[in-house]
Protein backbone atom coordinates (compact mmCIF):
# COMPACT_ATOMS: atom_id res chain seq x y z
CA UNK A 1 0.00 0.00 0.00
CA UNK A 2 1.43 3.40 -0.97
CA UNK A 3 1.71 6.30 1.46
CA UNK A 4 -1.14 8.05 -0.34
CA UNK A 5 -3.65 5.26 0.21
CA UNK A 6 -5.81 4.74 3.24
CA UNK A 7 -6.50 1.34 4.76
CA UNK A 8 -10.12 0.28 5.21
CA UNK A 9 -10.14 1.04 8.98
CA UNK A 10 -8.64 4.48 8.21
CA UNK A 11 -11.36 5.20 5.65
CA UNK A 12 -13.93 4.09 8.20
CA UNK A 13 -12.50 6.43 10.84
CA UNK A 14 -12.64 9.41 8.47
CA UNK A 15 -16.21 8.57 7.54
CA UNK A 16 -17.14 8.34 11.23
CA UNK A 17 -15.50 11.68 12.00
CA UNK A 18 -17.39 13.56 9.32
CA UNK A 19 -20.65 11.63 8.97
CA UNK A 20 -21.12 9.94 12.32
CA UNK A 21 -22.59 6.53 13.02
CA UNK A 22 -26.03 4.95 13.30
CA UNK A 23 -26.50 2.77 16.35
CA UNK A 24 -28.66 -0.32 15.93
CA UNK A 25 -31.33 -0.96 18.58
CA UNK A 26 -29.42 -4.03 19.81
CA UNK A 27 -26.20 -2.03 20.17
CA UNK A 28 -28.02 0.80 21.96
CA UNK A 29 -29.62 -1.63 24.40
CA UNK A 30 -26.23 -3.23 25.11
CA UNK A 31 -24.51 0.12 25.62
CA UNK A 32 -27.18 1.61 27.85
CA UNK A 33 -28.16 -1.44 29.89
CA UNK A 34 -31.58 -1.31 28.22
CA UNK A 35 -31.87 2.45 28.70
CA UNK A 36 -30.61 2.75 32.28
CA UNK A 37 -27.31 4.57 31.53
CA UNK A 38 -26.37 7.20 28.92
CA UNK A 39 -24.52 6.25 25.75
CA UNK A 40 -22.29 9.31 26.12
CA UNK A 41 -21.91 12.61 27.92
CA UNK A 42 -21.73 15.81 25.91
CA UNK A 43 -19.27 17.80 27.96
CA UNK A 44 -16.87 18.78 25.17
CA UNK A 45 -17.53 19.36 21.43
CA UNK A 46 -15.27 16.61 20.07
CA UNK A 47 -15.77 13.90 22.68
CA UNK A 48 -19.54 13.47 22.79
CA UNK A 49 -19.66 10.41 20.57
CA UNK A 50 -18.93 6.74 21.14
CA UNK A 51 -15.23 6.00 21.48
CA UNK A 52 -14.55 2.98 19.30
CA UNK A 53 -11.38 0.96 18.92
CA UNK A 54 -11.10 -0.52 15.42
CA UNK A 55 -8.42 -2.71 13.88
CA UNK A 56 -4.80 -1.49 13.77
CA UNK A 57 -5.21 0.46 17.03
CA UNK A 58 -7.54 2.92 15.30
CA UNK A 59 -9.33 4.99 17.95
CA UNK A 60 -12.23 7.16 16.90
CA UNK A 61 -14.88 9.23 18.64
CA UNK A 62 -17.97 8.66 16.49
CA UNK A 63 -20.85 11.13 16.84
CA UNK A 64 -24.22 9.42 16.93
CA UNK A 65 -26.68 12.15 17.99
CA UNK A 66 -24.99 15.41 16.99
CA UNK A 67 -25.82 17.78 14.10
CA UNK A 68 -22.74 16.53 12.22
CA UNK A 69 -24.29 13.08 11.98
CA UNK A 70 -25.90 13.26 8.56
CA UNK A 71 -26.49 10.27 6.36
CA UNK A 72 -23.99 8.05 8.19
CA UNK A 73 -22.39 5.34 6.11
CA UNK A 74 -21.61 3.21 9.15
CA UNK A 75 -23.82 1.32 11.59
CA UNK A 76 -22.85 -0.12 14.96
CA UNK A 77 -24.12 -3.67 15.34
CA UNK A 78 -24.25 -5.92 18.38
CA UNK A 79 -24.60 -9.70 18.61
CA UNK A 80 -23.99 -11.27 22.02
CA UNK A 81 -22.88 -14.57 20.51
CA UNK A 82 -20.20 -13.00 18.28
CA UNK A 83 -16.62 -12.36 19.34
CA UNK A 84 -16.22 -9.42 19.62
CA UNK A 85 -19.93 -8.67 20.02
CA UNK A 86 -19.69 -5.14 18.52
CA UNK A 87 -19.09 -4.68 14.79
CA UNK A 88 -19.29 -1.69 12.47
CA UNK A 89 -20.99 -2.23 9.14
CA UNK A 90 -19.35 0.02 6.53
CA UNK A 91 -19.07 -0.36 2.76
CA UNK A 92 -20.73 -3.79 2.99
CA UNK A 93 -17.92 -4.99 5.27
CA UNK A 94 -18.08 -5.72 8.99
CA UNK A 95 -15.27 -4.32 11.14
CA UNK A 96 -14.72 -5.69 14.65
CA UNK A 97 -14.87 -2.95 17.28
CA UNK A 98 -14.58 -2.32 20.98
CA UNK A 99 -16.63 0.45 22.55
CA UNK A 100 -14.87 2.18 25.43
CA UNK A 101 -17.04 2.73 28.50
CA UNK A 102 -17.75 6.03 30.19
CA UNK A 103 -15.75 6.80 33.34
CA UNK A 104 -16.99 5.12 36.51
CA UNK A 105 -17.17 8.36 38.54
CA UNK A 106 -20.03 10.07 36.67
CA UNK A 107 -22.23 10.33 39.78
CA UNK A 108 -19.42 10.53 42.36
CA UNK A 109 -18.97 13.48 44.68
CA UNK A 110 -15.81 14.62 46.39
CA UNK A 111 -15.27 15.04 50.16
CA UNK A 112 -17.04 18.43 50.03
CA UNK A 113 -20.02 17.15 48.08
CA UNK A 114 -19.01 18.63 44.72
CA UNK A 115 -19.63 16.54 41.58
CA UNK A 116 -16.29 15.04 40.58
CA UNK A 117 -17.02 15.68 36.90
CA UNK A 118 -17.06 19.43 37.62
CA UNK A 119 -13.25 19.25 37.74
CA UNK A 120 -12.27 16.13 35.81
CA UNK A 121 -13.45 13.91 32.96
CA UNK A 122 -11.74 10.95 31.33
CA UNK A 123 -11.61 10.00 27.67
CA UNK A 124 -9.83 6.88 26.43
CA UNK A 125 -6.81 6.72 28.76
CA UNK A 126 -6.46 10.37 29.71
CA UNK A 127 -7.97 12.49 32.49
CA UNK A 128 -8.70 16.10 31.66
CA UNK A 129 -8.57 18.60 34.50
CA UNK A 130 -10.12 22.02 34.07
CA UNK A 131 -8.79 24.71 36.44
CA UNK A 132 -10.92 27.35 34.68
CA UNK A 133 -14.63 26.84 34.08
CA UNK A 134 -15.84 28.79 31.03
CA UNK A 135 -13.26 30.91 29.23
CA UNK A 136 -12.07 34.50 29.11
CA UNK A 137 -11.83 34.23 25.31
CA UNK A 138 -14.70 33.81 22.93
CA UNK A 139 -14.01 31.60 19.92
CA UNK A 140 -17.04 31.05 17.70
CA UNK A 141 -16.49 27.28 17.37
CA UNK A 142 -16.12 26.58 21.08
CA UNK A 143 -18.76 26.02 23.74
CA UNK A 144 -16.58 26.91 26.75
CA UNK A 145 -17.67 30.57 26.68
CA UNK A 146 -21.28 29.39 27.12
CA UNK A 147 -20.40 28.35 30.69
CA UNK A 148 -19.76 30.73 33.60
CA UNK A 149 -16.17 31.80 34.10
CA UNK A 150 -14.93 30.38 37.39
CA UNK A 151 -11.72 29.39 39.09
CA UNK A 152 -11.57 25.92 40.57
CA UNK A 153 -9.49 25.47 43.72
CA UNK A 154 -6.36 23.34 43.51
CA UNK A 155 -7.58 21.02 46.25
CA UNK A 156 -10.73 20.26 44.23
CA UNK A 157 -8.71 19.39 41.12
CA UNK A 158 -6.18 17.28 43.02
CA UNK A 159 -8.92 15.33 44.79
CA UNK A 160 -10.84 14.86 41.54
CA UNK A 161 -7.72 13.50 39.88
CA UNK A 162 -7.13 11.06 42.73
CA UNK A 163 -10.67 9.74 42.21
CA UNK A 164 -10.25 9.49 38.43
CA UNK A 165 -6.88 7.78 38.88
CA UNK A 166 -8.55 4.97 40.85
CA UNK A 167 -11.30 4.43 38.28
CA UNK A 168 -11.37 0.84 37.13
CA UNK A 169 -14.09 1.36 34.48
CA UNK A 170 -11.88 3.57 32.31
CA UNK A 171 -8.34 3.50 33.71
CA UNK A 172 -6.31 6.65 33.12
CA UNK A 173 -2.59 6.71 32.41
CA UNK A 174 -1.92 10.38 31.90
CA UNK A 175 -3.40 13.82 32.44
CA UNK A 176 -4.01 16.97 30.47
CA UNK A 177 -4.63 20.26 32.21
CA UNK A 178 -7.06 21.97 29.90
CA UNK A 179 -10.26 24.01 30.14
CA UNK A 180 -10.74 27.67 29.39
CA UNK A 181 -8.15 30.44 29.11
CA UNK A 182 -7.61 32.53 32.24
CA UNK A 183 -8.07 36.27 32.50
CA UNK A 184 -4.73 38.06 32.72
CA UNK A 185 -5.37 38.80 36.40
CA UNK A 186 -5.75 35.03 36.97
CA UNK A 187 -2.53 33.92 35.26
CA UNK A 188 -0.85 33.57 38.67
CA UNK A 189 -3.70 31.42 39.94
CA UNK A 190 -3.46 29.19 36.86
CA UNK A 191 0.26 28.66 37.42
CA UNK A 192 -0.21 27.82 41.11
CA UNK A 193 -2.93 25.30 40.35
CA UNK A 194 -0.79 23.66 37.68
CA UNK A 195 2.06 23.42 40.18
CA UNK A 196 -0.21 21.66 42.70
CA UNK A 197 -1.44 19.20 40.10
CA UNK A 198 2.07 18.48 38.87
CA UNK A 199 3.26 17.91 42.43
CA UNK A 200 0.45 15.44 43.18
CA UNK A 201 -0.18 13.58 39.93
CA UNK A 202 1.55 10.23 39.83
CA UNK A 203 1.50 10.10 36.04
CA UNK A 204 2.64 12.27 33.11
CA UNK A 205 0.88 15.64 32.83
CA UNK A 206 0.54 17.73 29.68
CA UNK A 207 -0.61 21.33 29.80
CA UNK A 208 -2.92 22.69 27.13
CA UNK A 209 -2.50 26.43 27.28
CA UNK A 210 -2.91 29.56 25.24
CA UNK A 211 0.23 31.27 23.95
CA UNK A 212 -1.14 34.40 25.62
CA UNK A 213 -0.02 33.08 29.00
CA UNK A 214 3.59 33.63 28.01
CA UNK A 215 6.95 31.93 27.87
CA UNK A 216 7.89 32.38 31.57
CA UNK A 217 5.01 30.11 32.56
CA UNK A 218 6.29 27.48 30.13
CA UNK A 219 9.70 27.58 31.86
CA UNK A 220 8.03 27.24 35.26
CA UNK A 221 5.78 24.38 34.19
CA UNK A 222 8.81 22.50 32.87
CA UNK A 223 10.69 23.04 36.13
CA UNK A 224 7.66 21.64 37.97
CA UNK A 225 7.68 18.50 35.83
CA UNK A 226 5.23 19.09 32.96
CA UNK A 227 5.64 16.30 30.43
CA UNK A 228 4.38 18.14 27.36
CA UNK A 229 2.38 21.01 25.96
CA UNK A 230 -0.51 21.60 23.65
CA UNK A 231 -0.40 25.21 22.48
CA UNK A 232 -3.23 25.33 20.03
CA UNK A 233 -3.12 27.54 16.97
CA UNK A 234 -6.67 26.52 15.90
CA UNK A 235 -6.49 28.47 12.61
CA UNK A 236 -3.64 29.66 10.42
CA UNK A 237 -5.52 32.04 8.15
CA UNK A 238 -5.18 35.53 9.62
CA UNK A 239 -8.52 36.83 8.38
CA UNK A 240 -10.48 33.79 9.53
CA UNK A 241 -8.71 33.72 12.90
CA UNK A 242 -9.36 37.42 13.54
CA UNK A 243 -13.02 36.93 12.61
CA UNK A 244 -13.89 33.82 14.63
CA UNK A 245 -11.17 33.57 17.31
CA UNK A 246 -9.98 37.16 17.76
CA UNK A 247 -8.77 37.03 21.37
CA UNK A 248 -7.01 33.75 20.91
CA UNK A 249 -5.06 35.06 17.92
CA UNK A 250 -4.01 37.90 20.27
CA UNK A 251 -1.16 39.97 18.99
CA UNK A 252 -0.45 37.59 16.15
CA UNK A 253 1.62 34.60 15.22
CA UNK A 254 4.86 36.00 16.67
CA UNK A 255 3.59 35.57 20.24
CA UNK A 256 2.45 32.09 19.32
CA UNK A 257 5.77 31.22 17.70
CA UNK A 258 7.71 32.36 20.80
CA UNK A 259 5.67 30.10 23.08
CA UNK A 260 5.99 27.04 20.85
CA UNK A 261 9.73 27.60 20.43
CA UNK A 262 10.21 27.90 24.18
CA UNK A 263 8.23 24.73 24.81
CA UNK A 264 10.25 22.84 22.20
CA UNK A 265 13.53 24.13 23.68
CA UNK A 266 12.50 23.06 27.18
CA UNK A 267 11.18 19.62 26.31
CA UNK A 268 13.34 18.72 23.33
CA UNK A 269 10.26 18.40 21.12
CA UNK A 270 9.96 14.76 20.03
CA UNK A 271 6.19 14.94 20.22
CA UNK A 272 6.08 16.66 23.60
CA UNK A 273 4.85 19.87 22.00
CA UNK A 274 1.82 19.79 19.78
CA UNK A 275 -0.65 22.29 18.39
CA UNK A 276 -4.15 21.75 17.16
CA UNK A 277 -5.45 23.03 13.83
CA UNK A 278 -9.15 22.89 13.08
CA UNK A 279 -9.91 21.38 9.69
CA UNK A 280 -12.91 22.74 7.82
CA UNK A 281 -13.06 26.38 8.89
CA UNK A 282 -10.44 27.84 6.55
CA UNK A 283 -9.23 27.01 3.04
CA UNK A 284 -7.32 23.73 2.80
CA UNK A 285 -4.17 25.47 1.59
CA UNK A 286 -4.17 27.67 4.69
CA UNK A 287 -4.48 24.66 7.00
CA UNK A 288 -1.53 23.09 5.21
CA UNK A 289 0.49 26.29 5.65
CA UNK A 290 -0.35 26.01 9.35
CA UNK A 291 0.91 22.42 9.36
CA UNK A 292 4.17 23.58 7.79
CA UNK A 293 4.50 26.54 10.18
CA UNK A 294 4.21 24.22 13.16
CA UNK A 295 6.38 21.45 11.74
CA UNK A 296 9.18 23.93 11.05
CA UNK A 297 9.15 24.86 14.75
CA UNK A 298 9.61 21.21 15.76
CA UNK A 299 6.01 20.98 16.95
CA UNK A 300 3.61 18.14 16.08
CA UNK A 301 0.53 19.50 14.24
CA UNK A 302 -2.75 17.94 15.41
CA UNK A 303 -5.53 17.89 12.81
CA UNK A 304 -8.89 18.30 14.49
CA UNK A 305 -11.95 18.03 12.24
CA UNK A 306 -14.34 20.89 13.03
CA UNK A 307 -17.42 19.58 14.79
CA UNK A 308 -20.25 22.10 15.18
CA UNK A 309 -21.20 22.50 18.84
CA UNK A 310 -24.81 23.32 19.80
CA UNK A 311 -25.33 26.84 21.13
CA UNK A 312 -22.21 28.29 19.51
CA UNK A 313 -22.20 30.88 16.71
CA UNK A 314 -21.00 28.15 14.31
CA UNK A 315 -23.58 25.57 15.40
CA UNK A 316 -25.18 25.41 11.97
CA UNK A 317 -21.94 25.45 9.98
CA UNK A 318 -21.45 22.13 8.17
CA UNK A 319 -18.55 19.94 9.18
CA UNK A 320 -15.74 19.07 6.74
CA UNK A 321 -16.29 16.59 3.93
CA UNK A 322 -14.66 13.17 3.71
CA UNK A 323 -12.68 14.33 0.69
CA UNK A 324 -11.27 17.33 2.56
CA UNK A 325 -10.24 15.26 5.57
CA UNK A 326 -8.57 12.64 3.41
CA UNK A 327 -6.70 15.23 1.38
CA UNK A 328 -5.53 17.28 4.40
CA UNK A 329 -4.36 14.14 6.17
CA UNK A 330 -2.37 12.74 3.27
CA UNK A 331 -0.83 16.07 2.29
CA UNK A 332 0.07 16.79 5.93
CA UNK A 333 1.94 13.50 6.14
CA UNK A 334 4.27 14.68 3.39
CA UNK A 335 4.88 17.97 5.20
CA UNK A 336 5.66 16.51 8.64
CA UNK A 337 7.98 13.94 7.01
CA UNK A 338 10.03 16.77 5.53
CA UNK A 339 10.54 18.39 8.93
CA UNK A 340 11.12 15.26 11.00
CA UNK A 341 8.03 15.61 13.18
CA UNK A 342 4.80 13.58 13.26
CA UNK A 343 1.15 14.37 13.22
CA UNK A 344 0.00 14.43 16.85
CA UNK A 345 -0.96 13.34 19.31
CA UNK A 346 1.64 10.63 19.88
CA UNK A 347 -0.57 8.84 22.41
CA UNK A 348 -2.57 6.32 20.40
CA UNK A 349 -5.85 6.38 22.43
CA UNK A 350 -5.79 10.20 22.40
CA UNK A 351 -6.05 10.13 18.61
CA UNK A 352 -9.73 9.31 18.99
CA UNK A 353 -11.00 12.79 18.10
CA UNK A 354 -8.19 13.74 15.72
CA UNK A 355 -7.30 13.01 12.13
CA UNK A 356 -4.38 10.73 12.77
CA UNK A 357 -3.36 7.07 12.84
CA UNK A 358 -0.49 5.19 14.43
CA UNK A 359 2.23 4.05 12.06
CA UNK A 360 5.05 1.55 12.49
CA UNK A 361 7.77 4.17 13.07
CA UNK A 362 7.81 3.62 16.83
CA UNK A 363 6.97 7.30 17.42
CA UNK A 364 3.47 6.53 18.65
CA UNK A 365 2.82 4.92 22.01
CA UNK A 366 0.40 4.00 24.74
CA UNK A 367 0.77 6.37 27.67
CA UNK A 368 0.57 3.45 30.08
CA UNK A 369 4.07 2.60 28.82
CA UNK A 370 5.54 6.04 29.53
CA UNK A 371 8.06 5.95 32.34
CA UNK A 372 9.72 9.28 32.00
CA UNK A 373 8.15 11.91 34.19
CA UNK A 374 9.90 13.80 36.92
Ligand code: SF4
Nearest residue numbers: 135137139142144180
Ligand atom coordinates in the same frame (compact mmCIF):
# COMPACT_ATOMS: atom_id res chain seq x y z
S1 SF4 B 1 -9.54 30.01 23.98
FE1 SF4 B 1 -9.89 27.78 23.87
S2 SF4 B 1 -11.39 27.33 25.48
FE2 SF4 B 1 -11.42 29.55 25.13
S3 SF4 B 1 -13.07 29.89 23.65
FE3 SF4 B 1 -11.17 29.69 22.46
S4 SF4 B 1 -11.00 27.49 21.94
FE4 SF4 B 1 -12.54 27.69 23.60
